[in-house]
Amino acid sequence: MKKIGILLMLLALTSTTYAQTKLNIGDKVPAIEFSNLLNSETTNTSLTALKGKIVILDFWATWCGPCIPAMKNLIKLQEEFPNDIQVIGIAEDKPERLQRFIDNLPSKVWFGLQTETLEKYFPYRILSHAIIINKEGKIVAITSTDNISKEVIQNIKNGKKISLPFKEENITFDYEADPFPVKNPNAERVLLKGGISGVSSYSRGYLNDKTFNGRRLTIINQTIPSMYRNLYQKSYNRTVLEIDKAAYSYKDPKNKYCLDIISKKADGSMYALGIAKLKETFSVKTKLERRTIPVYVLSVIDRTKLKKLKSTTKKRTLEFRGYEFHAKKIRMTDFTNYIENETPVPVIDETNYLEFIDIDFVFDPQKKGSFKEELAKIGLKLSKAEREVELLVIYEE
Structure with missing residues (x-):
């Protein structure tokens, strides 16, 4: 199932100075400096130097699944409007990881890394996050990156007013608090x-x-189908939606709910209570x-390598985001569940390996x-097959 690790993938830092410095739609953007730019003719520039162009600041990360197609769309827009716009991707990444992305996907988009100055002017916690600045240096949109289209750019270029969904975030919300x-x-x-x-x-x-532990589950801002997937502990790949998907769209705030369940005993009954x-x-x-x-089957190709994963620790830990699993x-x-997050079909564990394991798995998407290649290094492989799988069917009578 899509686990809580997805939260780690989406959150960014906060600051007590946001209220004083945060910029909004209609505000004139100050002469913000960009240093250490990648994929650009110059490593340093400023918004003042870009005056006369439409500037799109896209805050994203290479480990953020939804960010990748959104960035590829911006790359296409940069190609279509080479003299009118400049896309600058501000990444929540290590420099070497960002450089690999650039090397594997050549473009005219500039890339940089997050800075304290950018955080203060453009605070956010959920990726991706886009700021559109018109030719006069004013903010005309604060929105999710996937809302930006060719038509939007053309309208801004022609001086027309645009109205994109405003990406409003609760910057002060404490995700660690109850x-x-x-x-x-x-x-x-x-x-x-x-x-x-x-x-x-x-x-x-x-x-x-x-x-x-074992008695409580808290679900925040999920749609009805997503809550059911959580409660049945089924991944998206093991769910069949026989409903009008548009009627339960995550983009509509009215479709989001919170559910907090506490059972008397730590026996898994909290799931049944929620259902x-x-x-x-x-x-x-x-x-x-x-x-x-159709499924993928996880199997062993080298049991000697696999045995090296046998756990030598006492405490269970689990953290993953996109291309990393530790x-x-x-x-x-548990590892199979992670792999299923990265595939279009269910993944079936047929390794017959029952020992506890310690694993650090990193691949380049x-x-x-x-x-x-990375699976082979630990003695495993994925193969296409067909299997009988228990699916969660969500329907309306």
């Missing part, structure tokens, strides 16, 4: 509320909390069906064959 404080931690509770404006979608399982709450509240229904579908004392099924 969003729904508990008065009696031993009592059973199922709390369903509307979404929290300007906050990312995430879920929390309280794995390191002695009081709530029951959704079914009694909404018309959307669910069922589990077994179907034979974990201690996990099962192979812009390098063809990188994923396969």
